[in-house]
Amino acid sequence: MARIVQKFGGTSVADLDRIRAVATRVKAEVDAGHEVAVVVSAMAGSTNQLVEWATTVGKIHDAREYDTIVATGEQVTVGLLAIALQNLGVEARSWLGWQIPIHTDDVHGAARIDSIDATKISARVAQGQVAVVAGFQGIAPDGRISTLGRGGSDTSAVALAAALNADRCDIYTDVDGVYTTDPRIAPKAQKLSRITFEEMLEMASSGAKVLQTRSVAMAMRHNVNLQVLSSFTNAAGTFVVSEDSVVEQETISGIAYSPDEAKITIAGLSDQPGVAATVFGALANAHVNVDMIVQSASTQTKTTDISFSLGRADLDKAVETINGIKAELGFDSVDAAANIAKISVVGTAMRTQPGVAKTMFETLAAKGVNLHVISTSEIKISVLIDAEYTELAVRSLHTAYGLDDVS
């Protein structure tokens, strides 16, 4: 007997038929003798409708009201799934964030889970009652409903698995696992049976949308065994595990990409302490998320250039922000490139195997792909390229690293 947390996303509970199908999957685990808690998202589309209402009825001055509105999506699904389970003869009850309670901080609309008091829910689960838990929501210190931000249901599931000391956290989604790269642009992509937390984190933050980055980081911190699998097939999924449990390791696990990037280069900054702090402090204040940053100083001119990547949607705001501090900073020019993609090669084994970067640069050079920025971490190499080369670069690298499915 194991204790399992199952999480079903919005497409898995999109209508009543699919909710009944989810109930059947849950029942299978119960019939196998397991203790089960299920975390569900809102029915696909319903969160969008709620957000549209909330943001159209007026400007949002008070995110607590936004949270009150959008949290209803999951509240509907937990009730429906509980009814569907009861109709299969499975004992079940729904739990809202405030009922467990799942305590969060007070950053409404993008709250973080502080703690989960699992006493009551754990006792019920131990008695064999399936707990159907509303994902994405909690209760803030002021007693108001809070939400965790988009995709927060993955985080809810992992946090609940940790609080319940679950043996496994199964994330059901509309893909059947983690692939070596996106099968839509590289048909030879293969499903990975295992990936480490670290690799999954790099894959997620590099554009692979299978799991939310926060949930992977939390699973790594609490050592929760994650599995990603499809709610529409019975195929085996991908386990996300700690590094020690991976015995045999390929050189790299996958190629991630993010096609909607932009790049800004500030040229001719004076090369003195505090310049980077001024630039990125101003951008943070403007709520611009910056990703890769490279700086190269010229010893001759005593000036420096800073390049960084960011989401394309933030480009105009970022340029405006930098021009706004031109007097303070002093620089020659701001150069903005809108159509940039980030391509990342990810794998823990690259630590011990030389030549991974060389393969990447040679492969891209052979296809005539120019590299704007290079950035490396212990288990990842990322480059910025012109977005039009995205698919070509991903497919070429996938082949070059021997990831193609030749079966």
Add this chain to the structure above:
Amino acid sequence: MARIVQKFGGTSVADLDRIRAVATRVKAEVDAGHEVAVVVSAMAGSTNQLVEWATTVGKIHDAREYDTIVATGEQVTVGLLAIALQNLGVEARSWLGWQIPIHTDDVHGAARIDSIDATKISARVAQGQVAVVAGFQGIAPDGRISTLGRGGSDTSAVALAAALNADRCDIYTDVDGVYTTDPRIAPKAQKLSRITFEEMLEMASSGAKVLQTRSVAMAMRHNVNLQVLSSFTNAAGTFVVSEDSVVEQETISGIAYSPDEAKITIAGLSDQPGVAATVFGALANAHVNVDMIVQSASTQTKTTDISFSLGRADLDKAVETINGIKAELGFDSVDAAANIAKISVVGTAMRTQPGVAKTMFETLAAKGVNLHVISTSEIKISVLIDAEYTELAVRSLHTAYGLDDVS
């Protein structure tokens, strides 16, 4: 300065434009210096959608899950109205049933309000913050969400007005007050400026759907000043008040009708104690609501006939129930009439003025309307007639009692 509870029904908050219009009405009371709490229903249609999902996904074995689902309708509206108010510069916050809290009993799906702890909400209202309260919902002793049953938002508003010691409870709806009868079938119907609680109760239970019976009974018990008015016009509404505050009283206040009735007559029952208890006990167990009951015993045959009215939807179930206890009861026949209407003449002044019943019977006889059952209370006379005579009967009586608008 007064303290006011305003209640807006589903059609008044049917879309974002109407929610903004409601915000404008609320602001007008705030600008006039009043302390305001607003109770809202779900957006028109949304409760139906939620109920359909809940009842279609499976059979409801656990009304707590039903309540969890349907209570989301009001949760959405309070958030939206709070945002709309904040956009008009009005300080406002939403309150869910469990946040106030509004304590109910544990009859999920049709709960009764046990008590409202108004401490927190009253303090906020006194500070000038508009309280936007989800109608129709509360929290049961087990910490689960409960709902008050259809139309429960009126009851929420009246209970809140009592708990807040409000000076007035304004019920905004899609009609602009209480009429002497239904203007759709009697165009000469007049709007009443005042009506007593007792009359309103009789009108409501006799088919005038302006206010939910429970809410009127509660207002009477706690002496809450009710006003019924339109959310779409600025016309004066109808005050529902205690009898002592009505100075000048017409003979009767109005003609109510309920066209969807049925009648059952059980003939040849043995005339002995316990027969009625057996019949209506069995019907109550089958959840059949019975309205008017008359019994007439024959001293010659030692048998008795019992006739009663009920909602047409329950007719088949009721006949089946009675046939099911035929062996136990012993009777000659069950006669069911499906197309019956109830017509009621209501007015407190009929106590002191003779001839009210005579006028009713003469008027209906002159039009050839046959009376199946007659039942009288202190302030009401009701008759059952064939449903096809409904409009004719209502219009004739409206004229006969001098209620026609001759302006």
